[in-house]
Amino acid sequence: MKLGIVGAGYMGQAHARILSELANKYGHTLSFVVEPDEAKGKATSAKYGLKWYKSVEELLSEEGSGIVPFIASPTSTHLDMIDAFLSNGVEYIFVEKPLGDDLKKAEEISRKYSTSSLEKVMVGHIERFNPAYIELKKALYEDALGSLITVTSRRVGPFAVRIADVGVILDLAIHDIDLSIDLAGRLPERIISFYYYRYSTNHEDSCYIMFDYGSHIHTIEANRITPYKERKTILTGTNAVAQLDFIQQSLEVYTGKWKMERIVLKKEPLAVEDEEFLKSITSGNKAPLTYFEGLRNLQIAYRVLEEGKGNKV
Known part of the structure; x- marks a missing residue:
C-alpha cells in the first residue's frame, strides 16, 4: 500500500520520519504528502522522496483508493478528510487526536458508514x-x-x-x-x-x-x-x-x-503507535484504537x- 502524510506540520513530519523507517518492513511504501503550503509540501517531498499534492481532492483523483493517509492537519479539517477518504473507498485511515472539533459531524459520520469501515480508522491517542x-x-x-x-x-x-x-x-x-x-x-x-x-x-x-x-x-x-x-x-x-x-x-x-x-x-510512543497500525493493515484487522473510541473521547x-x-x- 502507498502510505502518505496529510499535513506537513510538526506531527506530519514526525509520522513521515517514522514511516520512512517502518513502511518497507510491512510491505508498504511512503509515497506522498498532502500540504496546501507549497514550500512545506515541496520541502517534505524532497526530504523523503515523496510526491506532493496540494489537496486531498488532487490526491484522490490521481491515486484512487489504494492509499493509507496519515491525517496530521489542523483539527478542524479532520472529519471532512475522513469523510472524503471513506466516501472514495479508502480502507485504512490514521487521524491524529482529537478526532475532530465538531461533535455533531463526528456522530453523523458514525451513522453514515459501516462499523467494519470505521473500525479501520485509527485515532492517534498516543499515550x-x-x-x-x-x-x-x-x-x-x-x-x-x-x-x-x-x-x-x-x-x-x-x-x-x-x-x-x-x-x-x-x-x-x-x-x-x-x-x-x-x-x-x-x-x-x-x-x-x-x-x-x-x-x-x-x-x-x-x-x-x-x-x-x-x-x-x-x-x-x-x-x-x-x-x-x-x-x-x-x-x-x-x-x-x-x-x-x-x-x-x-x-x-x-x-x-x-x-x-x-x-x-x-x-518512542509514536513509533509504537504507527507500527501497531501498520500491523493491523498487514493482517487486515481493525485498528488498535478505532473511530468509535475517538468518538467516545470526543463526546x-x-x-x-x-x-x-x-x-x-
Missing part, C-alpha cells in the same frame, strides 16, 4: 502506546495496586503556537480522558469540571476535571500556561501507590514496606466543556 502506560496496564492486571481509590493526572506545560484551533481540553486533557476510560473500562458516572481563560479569549487554556466512577475518582489537571512541562499520573490503590511519568517513561510502585521500579522497555470532552460552563473563569 496508549507509551511503554510506561503499557507496563502500568500489566501491573494492574497482576493486581499489584489492589483496588483503585484515586487516580490523579497532571498534564501541563507552555503554550504550543502550532495548536491554535482548539482549547486545552481537546488538545491536552483528552489524552487523560482516553486513559481514564481505558483504565476504568467504563464511562464515568459523574463529571465535574472547571476551566479558565488566563491568556486566551478564544479557547480555555487551563482546566481541572473530576470523573467519578463509583468505585474510584480520577482527577485531571491540564494547562498550556505553565513554563515547566509535566506529564504524570499517580494511582492510589488499597495495596500500593504507582507513579507514572510519561516523559521519562518510568513507573514506580510503592507499598508500606518497599519501592519497586518496574522495568520499562523505552521506545466525553464535550460533556466536560458543558459541565464546566457555569464554573469557567
Whole structure:
C-alpha cells in the first residue's frame, strides 16, 4: 500500500520520519504528502522522496483508493478528510487526536458508514502506546495496586503556537480522558469540571476535571500556561501507590514496606503507535484504537466543556 502524510506540520513530519523507517518492513511504501503550503509540501517531498499534492481532492483523483493517509492537519479539517477518504473507498485511515472539533459531524459520520469501515480508522491517542502506560496496564492486571481509590493526572506545560484551533481540553486533557476510560473500562458516572481563560479569549487554556466512577475518582489537571512541562499520573490503590511519568517513561510502585521500579522497555510512543497500525493493515484487522473510541473521547470532552460552563473563569 502507498502510505502518505496529510499535513506537513510538526506531527506530519514526525509520522513521515517514522514511516520512512517502518513502511518497507510491512510491505508498504511512503509515497506522498498532502500540504496546501507549497514550500512545506515541496520541502517534505524532497526530504523523503515523496510526491506532493496540494489537496486531498488532487490526491484522490490521481491515486484512487489504494492509499493509507496519515491525517496530521489542523483539527478542524479532520472529519471532512475522513469523510472524503471513506466516501472514495479508502480502507485504512490514521487521524491524529482529537478526532475532530465538531461533535455533531463526528456522530453523523458514525451513522453514515459501516462499523467494519470505521473500525479501520485509527485515532492517534498516543499515550496508549507509551511503554510506561503499557507496563502500568500489566501491573494492574497482576493486581499489584489492589483496588483503585484515586487516580490523579497532571498534564501541563507552555503554550504550543502550532495548536491554535482548539482549547486545552481537546488538545491536552483528552489524552487523560482516553486513559481514564481505558483504565476504568467504563464511562464515568459523574463529571465535574472547571476551566479558565488566563491568556486566551478564544479557547480555555487551563482546566481541572473530576470523573467519578463509583468505585474510584480520577482527577485531571491540564494547562498550556505553565513554563515547566509535566506529564504524570499517580494511582492510589488499597495495596500500593504507582507513579507514572510519561516523559521519562518510568513507573514506580510503592507499598508500606518497599519501592519497586518496574522495568520499562523505552521506545518512542509514536513509533509504537504507527507500527501497531501498520500491523493491523498487514493482517487486515481493525485498528488498535478505532473511530468509535475517538468518538467516545470526543463526546466525553464535550460533556466536560458543558459541565464546566457555569464554573469557567
